[in-house]
Amino acid sequence: MTEILAIIPARGGSKGIPKKNIRMVDGHPLISYSIQAALESKIINRIICSTDSKNIGNIAQKYGAEVPFLRPLELAQDNTSDLETFYWLLTELKDRENYNPEIIVQLRPTSPIRLPGQIDEAIDLIINNQVVDSVRSVTPAKATPYKMWNIKDKTLYPLLKSNKMKEPYNMPRQQLPEVWWQTGTIDITRAKNIFSGTMTGKIIKPYIIDAEHAVDIDQIESLDEAERIIKSINCIKP
DSSP states (O other): OOOEEEEEEOOSOOSSSTTGGGOEETTEEHHHHHHHHHHTOSSOOEEEEEOSOHHHHHHHHHTTOBOOSOOOGGGSSTTOOHHHHHHHHHHHHHHHHOOOOSEEEEOOTTOOOOOTTHHHHHHHHHHTOTTOOEEEEEEEOSSOGGGOEEEETTEEEESOOOSSOSOGGGSOGGGSOOOEEEEEEEEEEEHHHHHTTOSSOSOEEEEEOOGGGOOOOOSHHHHHHHHHHHHHSOOOOO
16 A cells, blocks of 8 residues: 655744644634544645654644654754655655655645645645656646746846747737646655655646635735635635
């Protein structure tokens, strides 16, 4: 049987919203929504919260996640990458426990809205196809990069160029290629990718979710928006 590990990364420091990962949303700390989503999966074998904070760790354990050890402070900075965090955690699990999961499911606390069955549907996209390196949740993008610019020497330069379209930035949006925004709701990869220095590998499959559910909490207003949606739909709740 394929060993599937859910990792919920939750560092203690947050400049935008202090103590963001444990702010209360509809009566429960934000992190608890991702933990509950993992608990309701029928195929995830283990759930670990990766944190540098004892307080967050205690709350995560209360809601059903493991915190086998705390993350070093140097891996809990604003510029710490997912790859650094996950590589360290998987290496520690291998060295301390001889635990070697094959599939890694990342559930960010800041994307708390998930519907029943979504995680397992996304896992099915990779577990049944060895060619697939990773799966990433996406939603239709609100803006198109074909109408975005860089500024250099006080001059605009198009962000994207196209061999098929002379001036895509002057074309109607409806005639431009459809583009997708990664939501952070569900990210799945193979452990071997992480040990090879990449979070995704080369072949990335999309898992499409409703744009209304793609909430990324980075401001107080987005906390209020998440709570409104959570109260109004049949999403997973602690």
